[in-house]
Amino acid sequence: MNYLSVENIAKSYGERVLFTNISFGINKDQKIAFIAKNGTGKTSLLNIITGKDNPDSGQVISRKGINSAFLSQEPELLPNLTIEETIFASENKILKVIQQYEKALLNPDETEAYQKAFEQMEINNAWDFETQYKQILFKLKLENLDQKVSTLSGGQKKRLALASILINKPDLLILDEPTNHLDLEMIEWLEQYFSKENITLFMVTHDRYFLERVCTEIIELDNGNIYQYKGNYSYYLEKKEARMEAExxxxxxxxxxxxxxxxxxxxxxxxxxxxxxxxxxxxxxxxxxxHQRRKDHTIQLEINMERLGNKIVEFHNVSKAFDNLQILNKFNYTFKKGERVGIIGKNGTGKSTFLNMLTKTINPDSGKIITGDTVRFGYYTQSGINPKPEQKVIDIIKEFGEYIPLAKGRQISASQLLERFLFDRKKQYDFVEKLSGGELKRLYLCTVLIQNPNFLILDEPTNDLDIVTLNVLEDFLLDFPGCLIVVSHDRYFMDKVVDHLFVFKGDAEIEDFPGNYTDYRVYEDSIPEESSLEKKEKKTWKKDTNSGLSFNEQKEYNRLEKDIKKLEEDKQTIEKLFLEGTLNGDEINKQSIKLQEIINQIDRKTERWFELSDKI
Missing domain, CATH: 1.10.287 (Helix Hairpins)
Structure with a gap:
C-alpha cells in the first residue's frame, strides 16, 4: 500500500538549484533512509514532504486517512505547557481516556467520575497503552511530568517531541536526525524499538549503525539524481561502489x-x-x-601540527563537585603521546565538566592539572560558531589570517583553505546564517583545525555532518599524530577512531576501559556481576539464564514479576468493588486511597522491571 508519492519535484533558492525532477514513493512497512551531502537539500526535501514548504514544480501526494508525524531537528512545542500536557495535547483517543482516568484518581470522592473513567479504560483496552506510554517516557528520561517546556534544554525538547510521536503511533513517521541529543543508551533502545515495531519510517540520519540495523531501504540523492537500494547500509556501500564503477x-x-x-x-x-x-x-x-563530470570533491584536512613534547597533561588527585553532585574524586591520570580516548556516560555524569577542566575553562576544587608547555588544544564544542551579524563565510577564516600555514613550510590563502573544505568561491561570500546545519559544522571544524592543534578535543563532532564528510574526518583522525579525545553518541565513529574509553558512571566513578565502544558493550552484556551468594544457587542461576543481569538483579527481576502480578490482582479486586456499586461513602474513600497506593507501587515496580529487562 502506497502512503506517499513524490512526483517530479524541484527546488531552488535563487540561482542555487538543490534538485530537479525528483520522484520516489513510500509504501507501508518500509523503513527508508534518505542520504545526501550537506547543502544538497535533505532538510528542504523533508519540509516539502511534510507540507512545511512547497516545491517549485511537481507534487507530493499523500494517501487519504494516513496519520503522519514529523520529528524536525528543532521541534515546535508550546512553551507554556508541561511535559504531561504536551503529551496529552494530541488527538489520540486513548490518551484522552487515560488523561480522564488519571484525573479521576486525583479526586477519589467523585465516585461517578471515577467509575465512568474506569469503564472507558476497559472499553478502549487502555491499560496496555498506558504501560507502553510510561515506558517510552522512562526510556527517554522524561520523568518530571510537571516541568514546563520553556525550562527544557534543546535535547530535552527533542526527546519530548520524539516521545509524543512514538506514543501516538503514526502510520508514517518522518524523522530528521532522530539520534541527535540522545545518549547511547537511548539510541540503542530506539534502535531496538524501530526494528521490532511495524512502523513505516522515512528518515535522514548520519548514524551508520542505526542505518545498518533499522533501515531496509536507502534512497540517495547524488548529483541531482535519485538512486534506490533495497537493503541496509552495508548493501548500499557495496552497490554504490559498483554503480560508480559502471558510471x-x-x-x-x-x-x-x-x-x-x-x-x-x-x-x-x-x-x-x-x-x-x-x-x-x-x-x-x-x-x-x-563531458559529464561528477562533483566528487572531498575535504582535504591538512594541518601543520605543532610539535608535542613529552609532558602532555597530568591529573593529580583532582576533585570537583557541584553542590551534592560529585564529578571527580581524587582522579589521577597522565596522558601519553598519540593517545586516543573516547568518553561515554549518561547525561549529568560530568563529561563536559571534565573537558572544561582539561582546557582550564573551569578550575578543580582540589588537586592539580598540569599541562605541558608544547600542548596546543583544539576544542570542537557543541556550541559551534557564533558569527557576527551579516558576517560572510570567508570573514570567519580571515580572522585567523589571510594566509594559513600548512605542513613542510607551505601556506595557502583563506579562500584556498575554504575550497579544501568544499566551500566554492561563490559560497565563500554567502552570509554564515544562510548555511545548512552540516555546512556550519564543516566551517567550524575548519576553524578548529587551522589553529594547528596537537591535542584535539571533539565534543559531538558528528552531529549534522553528512556520511561523506564523516568518512573523511575519520580517515584524518586515524592519521592524526597528536592526542585525541572524542565525546560522541556515534558508535560507528567511536569504534573507528578511539583506542580506549573513559566511562563516566556517576558519583565520581570513571572506568578506564581498554577497547572501543562495541568491545565495551560486549563486555558489559556478557559478564555478570560477582555475588557472594552460595555456589549452588549461583550455578543454578548461570545455567538457567542468558541475561546480562547479576545474580541479585535476576532475583529482584523474578520477585518484581510476582509482586506486580499480585498488585494487579489487588487492583482488579478493588476496581470490581467499585463496579458493583455496593460501597458506602466511607468505604469508597478508604478503598480509593488504597487503590492509589497500589497504583503507585505498580508504577515504581514496573519502572524498575523495565530497567532490569532492558539489560536482558
Whole structure:
C-alpha cells in the first residue's frame, strides 16, 4: 500500500538549484533512509514532504486517512505547557481516556467520575497503552511530568517531541536526525524499538549503525539524481561502489566514441541526408555524456601540527563537585603521546565538566592539572560558531589570517583553505546564517583545525555532518599524530577512531576501559556481576539464564514479576468493588486511597522491571 508519492519535484533558492525532477514513493512497512551531502537539500526535501514548504514544480501526494508525524531537528512545542500536557495535547483517543482516568484518581470522592473513567479504560483496552506510554517516557528520561517546556534544554525538547510521536503511533513517521541529543543508551533502545515495531519510517540520519540495523531501504540523492537500494547500509556501500564503477566505464566509453564522432562531424558536407541528421542528433547526446563530470570533491584536512613534547597533561588527585553532585574524586591520570580516548556516560555524569577542566575553562576544587608547555588544544564544542551579524563565510577564516600555514613550510590563502573544505568561491561570500546545519559544522571544524592543534578535543563532532564528510574526518583522525579525545553518541565513529574509553558512571566513578565502544558493550552484556551468594544457587542461576543481569538483579527481576502480578490482582479486586456499586461513602474513600497506593507501587515496580529487562 502506497502512503506517499513524490512526483517530479524541484527546488531552488535563487540561482542555487538543490534538485530537479525528483520522484520516489513510500509504501507501508518500509523503513527508508534518505542520504545526501550537506547543502544538497535533505532538510528542504523533508519540509516539502511534510507540507512545511512547497516545491517549485511537481507534487507530493499523500494517501487519504494516513496519520503522519514529523520529528524536525528543532521541534515546535508550546512553551507554556508541561511535559504531561504536551503529551496529552494530541488527538489520540486513548490518551484522552487515560488523561480522564488519571484525573479521576486525583479526586477519589467523585465516585461517578471515577467509575465512568474506569469503564472507558476497559472499553478502549487502555491499560496496555498506558504501560507502553510510561515506558517510552522512562526510556527517554522524561520523568518530571510537571516541568514546563520553556525550562527544557534543546535535547530535552527533542526527546519530548520524539516521545509524543512514538506514543501516538503514526502510520508514517518522518524523522530528521532522530539520534541527535540522545545518549547511547537511548539510541540503542530506539534502535531496538524501530526494528521490532511495524512502523513505516522515512528518515535522514548520519548514524551508520542505526542505518545498518533499522533501515531496509536507502534512497540517495547524488548529483541531482535519485538512486534506490533495497537493503541496509552495508548493501548500499557495496552497490554504490559498483554503480560508480559502471558510471565511470560508461563515461569513458562515451568519450572514446565522442572522439570518433567528432572527426566524422568535421568531415561532413553542408548538404545532409536524413540519415546523417539522425547521426548528428546522436552526436550531441554522446557529447553530453562524454563531458559529464561528477562533483566528487572531498575535504582535504591538512594541518601543520605543532610539535608535542613529552609532558602532555597530568591529573593529580583532582576533585570537583557541584553542590551534592560529585564529578571527580581524587582522579589521577597522565596522558601519553598519540593517545586516543573516547568518553561515554549518561547525561549529568560530568563529561563536559571534565573537558572544561582539561582546557582550564573551569578550575578543580582540589588537586592539580598540569599541562605541558608544547600542548596546543583544539576544542570542537557543541556550541559551534557564533558569527557576527551579516558576517560572510570567508570573514570567519580571515580572522585567523589571510594566509594559513600548512605542513613542510607551505601556506595557502583563506579562500584556498575554504575550497579544501568544499566551500566554492561563490559560497565563500554567502552570509554564515544562510548555511545548512552540516555546512556550519564543516566551517567550524575548519576553524578548529587551522589553529594547528596537537591535542584535539571533539565534543559531538558528528552531529549534522553528512556520511561523506564523516568518512573523511575519520580517515584524518586515524592519521592524526597528536592526542585525541572524542565525546560522541556515534558508535560507528567511536569504534573507528578511539583506542580506549573513559566511562563516566556517576558519583565520581570513571572506568578506564581498554577497547572501543562495541568491545565495551560486549563486555558489559556478557559478564555478570560477582555475588557472594552460595555456589549452588549461583550455578543454578548461570545455567538457567542468558541475561546480562547479576545474580541479585535476576532475583529482584523474578520477585518484581510476582509482586506486580499480585498488585494487579489487588487492583482488579478493588476496581470490581467499585463496579458493583455496593460501597458506602466511607468505604469508597478508604478503598480509593488504597487503590492509589497500589497504583503507585505498580508504577515504581514496573519502572524498575523495565530497567532490569532492558539489560536482558
Amino acid at each position: 565511470k566505464a560508461s563515461v569513458e566509453k562515451a568519450r572514446n566514441l565522442f572522439v570518433k564522432e567528432l572527426d566524422w562531424m568535421r568531415r561532413q558536407p553542408k548538404a545532409r541526408t536524413t540519415k546523417s541528421k539522425s547521426r548528428i542528433d546522436d552526436f550531441y547526446i554522446i557529447k553530453e555524456k562524454a
